Amino acid sequence: MTKQKNEELKKVRKEKNEELKKVRKELKQIITDKDKMLKKVMKEKKEELEKVINDNDKMLEEERCEFEHTYELQEAHSELIRGFRDLSGEGSVIGVKRMGEVDEKPFLKVCEQRFNGENVGLQHAMLCSEWQKNINDSAWYPFKLVVTGEKIKEVVDDEDEKLKKMSEEWGEDVKNAVTTALEELNDFNPSGRYSVPALWNFEHGRKATLSEGIAHMTQQIKNLKRQRT
Template identity: 50%
Template sequence: MPSEITEEIVKEIILVEGNNESQEHKWRSMKQENEELKKRLRVMKEELEDKDSELEQREGLINALLVKERYANDEILEAQKLLISQMRDLTDDRTTIRVKRMGHLDVEPFVKASKRRLTGNDTEVYAEWEENLRDPHWQPFKRVETGNIVKEVVDEEDEKLKNLREEWGEEVMNAVKTALEEVNEFNPSGRHVVPTLWNSEQGRVATLREVIAHMTHEIKTLKRKKNLKHRK
């Protein structure tokens, strides 16, 4: 009997020891995995910190560039204002580089139409349409999609424009349409005439380089004429 008890106890001890070894092995394995996870987390944290630092540097660079761009834009606007003030009285419609009043309604088509109609009231009609152009509540525009680009254009089916065409003809309607297009592009909120540096030859806004080159040429021409006059 005692020997049987002893054998049973030994078996239990061996079983317990085996279980302990198994548990210890599992514990070591879990501890090793835990250390590896900690290492990975440290690496990830360092990488994130590096990325945060890089993002901060990029944000700083972008902000600096935006500030420079604002200053540059302000300087360009000031230069444009100065050139417009200098060129306003020195150029006319025949000059290649000139000051164009964007949104200004051309009076000539009204004069011609009035002569054809023998009415003589072109001044009244012209004044009426100048007032219409400045009215922010009148919005004769529609959106047209071309590919992925959505553009706002004059709606020629607008009731006022249709009546104008029927009564005063295509040329007068086109003059109003052109003024509408210009004011919608250059000053849609204010709806008033905006003086702009203009390249008449190419039908677009003139660059500062073109304006300066034009003014330099004009100055040289004037100097040459002045020198010739003195020689005589």
């Protein structure tokens, strides 16, 4: 009986050992599979991180190049403005225009219609000075927002009381001159209310491109050389 029990016990132990081996084998396989999966995930994440770093480095380099290019263009634009101040004269197609500076011609015209003699020049100077001061005054904000399509744009508000009063008193042409100066300031110097120089195409009434400025400057220099020979 004891012998039989021992045999049964051995058999049970053997079965349990086999089960334990099987469990250990399965556990080892699970750990191996998880390790492989973890390594795969880590490799993928590393590749993703390297790609993000490379893309970021590339973007920073592009931004740096763009900044340098923009800076160089601004420097070239400023240099052309300085050059045109010395070379361009009356009637030049390309030249320097002070954006935000009121056009005095409509003021002179209305003063010539209303005043005589020395009063024309005096009233003209006073009127231009007064409205240039108003234009440069940051406390006066005659603008409104309008929606065009998906864009929001800031434009001069024709219903502004000061503009309406000025139009009634001095006429639409004078009001338009002030409106144009305000629009120029808003476009070319939105952070400040003072006039700034810009390279201007007087023939087409718009800002001149850098290539137009260079071409015109080159022609001006050639003309000067011919005059000296």
